[in-house]
Amino acid sequence: MNDNNNQYFRAVSWQGKAIGAALRGVVKPVVNRVRFTPRFMKFSQLGFDAVTLALPVPSDVHIARAHVGGVPGEWLITGRQVRASRVVMYFHGGAYFFGSPRSHRAVTWRMSHYCRAKVLAVDYRQPPDWSYPAPLEDAVSAYRALLTQGYDPQQIVFAGDSAGGNLSLVTMIRLREMGLPLPSCAVLISPWGDLTCSGDSIRDNEDKDPLIPLQALRFVSGSYSRGEDPAAPTLSPVFADFTGLPPLIIQVGSTEVLLSDAQRIAERARAAGVTCLLQVWEKMPHVFQALSGWLPEAGQAFREIGAFVHPHLSKTDNDHHVRAHASLVMGSSSP
Template identity: 40%
Template sequence: MTVHYAEAPVGRVSLSVNKTLVQGISRYLLNENVALDVTRKRFERINALSRSPNGVMISQTEYGGVPVEVVDPEHQSHARTVLYCHGGGFCIGSPKIHRELTAWLAKTLGARIVVPGYRLAPEHPYPSAPDDILSVYRGLVASGVSSKNIVMIGDSAGGNLVMVTLQRLKALREMLPAGAVLYSPWVDLRCMTESYVTKQAADPMLSGSWLRSMREHYCHGEGFNNSDISPVLGDLSAMPPILIHVGSEEVLLNDSLLLARHLKEQGGEVQLKVWEKLWHVFQAQIEIFEPARQSVHETRDFLASVF
């Protein structure tokens, strides 16, 4: 296992300014005391302020009966497909809300990005979301895309869905994708790791109480020790190569550390990078934040070695 701790580079917007922006927006958006329908509308209003990304073509279709958004880089041939699982605590988020990041990924990786609009809790609790992701993966393969030309990327709860899908595919003896990348994955829904305490004051974005609230909506009575819910507890042997990027200042830091350790202990090829002084899924600020771009460039370099 390669573990790398790195200082974040200085970009167009300073780290301190960007952290303040993230903190202010997160207090508005990620509040467990606000009804989910209100939170979703707030995300839509914030997203409406974003400009349409240049250099990509966006279309809507479906794979495996699940609606997806496809983000294609313009003027590039691409045999490679990225199945991107967005985050949002299993309860919020959409392909459109993540479009800035997926557009950058499409252009930087020179790959088609397929973003499922998977069903959200509490209207559709577990196992709806992982069932949808598995259906999309199977739909891609059924359409003629080789598993060797697919990688999976997921942020936060989306990282959970990536790991659950990998474990399901292995258990079903189906072909796994060529590799996976996880940004700040939420893979232990017991929500009891040390960083929930040690990083709570430092984390400008997430709180343990918000995560536990989303967990209740998603699990709907299912046990948190179920490896289909907390994939860090599952069989992690024979996984494809995995890259994990996480911020040092987030309550989910230990999820990444624990996952990387378990992967290594079970013989996996895993690279873990902890970005000093950064927060949860900082890649989402890619339009203005240099560390986010560097993370995507490192994603490109990693994936070049696997597909």
């Protein structure tokens, strides 16, 4: 670790080395050969959901369909320690063209567990059927609905990975512009902050990143921005003014092509007087937290998230627990 604001976590597990080698040797070469088209985008949305649903979910995770502010999604509640007044709004990743609340349950149920909060996983609109600003509009609508329902913004946490990290940031920027109260804090996992793909690590880590090929980033950036300036602050928050935003925790792998996006977000936040904790995890792949069932570093990352979130939530809800009444999802893993 370096200091209170920047922390470096060394890779210590053989599982991390094995997973990195497998991604680098098998997955990335396949993705490198893919020809990205709207048809492939549609196919990948279905395929990614099917593959990730194989990740185990423990038996005490309750999942129910959600429809908040006209936006679909799902509620997740893990265990009996959840506070009824706490909500983590989770924006899934997938480069703004694949992924869903279903595909990210390995992350969202753990967010519920470690933050002791209900999770609202938002199923925002995506390309190729929709482009910017549809996801941003959905995020704002869902958040405003939570406020209308009586949730205290100081009991709400924004969280997201990759494109979802982007959406977390730009939603807070839009809410600030609208004069609405902001959430208590935000958790950004490998955030995609620069749709112009101009960061130093885009070049320096192109061959080191075990998962993301550069041509994929450029394709999906064009697909999502679709004629808009990708350098606009509500598309690329690395160019935004962060004044007034709540505290942030950022987690990213040291060999990711998005490393410099995370670093620049932290720099912009601190320049605006925003508290920001940047954690760099040695040689961890993009959104390694999803592999918590096998990767010790991922479990540690979630513990760090919980330790960051709790002090930023109001302590007035300590006696308010919730027992879920929702569809039960069977599984056998533990946090």
